[in-house]
Amino acid sequence: MDKKSIAVLKELFKAGELNEALIADLRQDERKGVQNLIKSYENQILKEKALEDKFTKMCRFEQKGYADGHQYIAGMDEAGRGPLAGPVVAAAVILPSNFKLLGLDDSKQLNKATREKFFFIIKDQAISYGISIIDSQQIDQINIFEATKLAMRSAIDQLNPKPDHILIDAVNLNGLPCTHEAITKGDTKSVSIAAASVLAKVTRDKLMQEMHHEYPMYDFASNMGYGTKNHMTALEVNGASPYHRRSFAPVKKVVY
Structure with a gap:
């Protein structure tokens, strides 16, 4: 095999064009730069597998819902219950059953650039989403907990088609039009709730800016x-x- 320069191999790695067959050949190459590149490739594979495993685990509530016969499963979360200023924002989102976005997590665990990137991907690929904003004056009138629930109900009302099951981050809502479940730390356990948390936080952050x-x-x-x-x-x-x-x-x- 003709040896490729390390610079060329690095470009192939950056372009995602290294594969197992090429890596197998490169293992015979004793150049230190090549061996370091192989380690980087292996680390990348491990990271991708970890992201795949995490995403699969975060789909378990949705998969159970589909198995129970539900078609439109909404995730719901809010941003801004604790601050001293600004609105509370709630978001609800129905994702397609084949939705996949590796790295999706509780919005607070993502950096700003990733949140904003995911914000547009989620809005683009969602079957439906709703975002509701309750300002500080209304929060003062009805208290933050009631304002949060009001925002959540308003976000649900915006969904079309209507959900037949709702996954909510930690808040129990009565009188919803379909089955629902509150999941403690749901934004780390459900892709739908995590997606809603991204929509809510990015929307609120822009308002605060x-x-x-x-x-x-x-x-x-x-x-x-x-x-x-x-x-x-x-x-x-x-x-x-x-x-x-x-x-x-x-x-x-x-x-x-």
């Missing part, structure tokens, strides 16, 4: 409304913005 441009002193683009040290200092100095939740104790103390 817009609020940051209006009120940069609170640094919403970095803290997303959570009570960081810098955020609390800005609250004490500037008082509350129109986007702050005045019913939350830390905000109550500084409202003027």
Whole structure:
């Protein structure tokens, strides 16, 4: 076999064009750069297998639903229950049964670039999705838990076709139009809930970035409304913005 240069082999690796047959030949090549490349290839294969295994495991609630005769299984999650400012956002999504997105996980476990990439993939491939936003004024009127449930119901209402089973991250909702189950830490256990968590978080993060441009002193683009040290200092100095939740104790103390 004619030896390819290490530079060429690296390009083949980057392009995903190395295969087991070529790797088998390269094992006879004693060049250190080639052996390092083989290790990188093997590590990549192990990572891909781990992602495949994780994704398969995260499909078990959906697969059980299909086995029980359900056709449109929705996942639902929210973002923004804990912050001192900004809306709470809920998302519901029905994915096709053959949906596959390796690396999908709880949105908080993904970096910003991956979340935003997945956001568009999920919206593009979903059978249906709904996103609901409840602002801080309404949160103050009905409390954060009721606002979260309201957002979730609104997101469900946007789905077309309607779901015949709903997987929800940790929240029990009564009066839903179909069977449903609340799953503790569901955004790490169900692909549908994980997809919903991505839709909710990316939507909310974009809203907080817009609020940051209006009120940069609170640094919403970095803290997303959570009570960081810098955020609390800005609250004490500037008082509350129109986007702050005045019913939350830390905000109550500084409202003027």
